[in-house]
Each structure stands twice: as structure tokens, then as C-alpha cells.
Amino acid sequence: MEGKRTYSKTRIAPTPSGFLHLGNVVSFVRTVGLAKSFGARILLRIDDMDRERVVPEYVQDIFDVLNFLELPWEEGPRNVKEFEREWSQVHRMGMYREALEDLREKGDVFACSCSRAKVMRDSPDGVYAGTCRDKELSF
Ligand SMILES: [Zn+2]
Numbered sequence: 001m002e003g004k005r006t007y008s009k010t011r012i013a014p015t016p017s018g019f020l021h022l023g024n025v026v027s028f029v030r031t032v033g034l035a036k037s038f039g040a041r042i043l044l045r046i047d048d049m050d051r052e053r054v055v056p057e058y059v060q061d062i063f064d065v066l067n068f069l070e071l072p073w074e075e076g077p078r079n080v081k082e083f084e085r086e087w088s089q090v091h092r093m094g095m096y097r098e099a100l101e102d103l104r105e106k107g108d109v110f111a112c113s114c115s116r117a118k119v120m121r122d123s124p125d126g127v128y129a130g131t132c133r134d135k136e137l138s139f
Helices: 022-038 057-068 080-087 089-105 114-123
Strands: 009-012 041-045
Touching: 009 022, 022 041, 022 057, 057 080
Parallel strands: 009 041
Antiparallel strands: none
């Protein structure tokens, strides 16, 4: 059907800075439902950029909850060991820094003081509206 969006991949992206809660579970179940309706694959991307807040017990909790609820994912780590060895965002810090530097060189890095809700309201098509691009807010 023309104009209908298609998705081939989505992600579940918990942060291991606390035990999962009901809101996480609702989000995961919703993501799995959407993935099924679009025939999309699911990536488990554990967001551990903030290493000081990451607790190994919370990483294990992510796998325990997903497995207990039998929520499927096709890509990403299957257990804590795989996560630490191959999937932790620590392994990508060099790429992130290079990408940030590229954006800085192009003048495309700026602070934004908007709430997530405001960004969503201003960007119904999902493309950032550039609300704060020229405000020269300090970081
Ligand atoms: Zn803004």
C-alpha cells in the first residue's frame, strides 16, 4: 500500500541502572507486538553508556525478565557474558567520539533545552524541527 510505513528492525533498549519495572515491561510487550505486526526483527540494545550507574545485577535482571516473560529478540546478546564481551556500548565509544567530532566540524552540534514531549509535539514526522539550533545555548 502506498504511503504505508514499513519497518524491518526495532529495538528493546533497557538501561541497567535499576531493576526493570512495569513501565519497561509494557514498553517491551508493545515493541514485540509492533515488531510482529510489521514483520520486523528485534534488537536487544542494552544502553550502558552511563557506566557509573551500571550494576551487573541489573544487566542480569534484563535477561531474567525477558526470558521469564518469553519475549523474543533476534539480535543482540543472549546473556551477560555475551553482552560484556561483544555488545556493551563501551566497545563503540571510539565510533561515537568520531561521529561527534564530525558533527562538531560541520557545526551541527548544539544544545537543546526542550523536553522530549516538546520535541515530539514539534516533530510529528519524527524529524527534529531544529527548535534550538540557532539559540546558542551553552552545554
Ligand atoms: Zn530545543
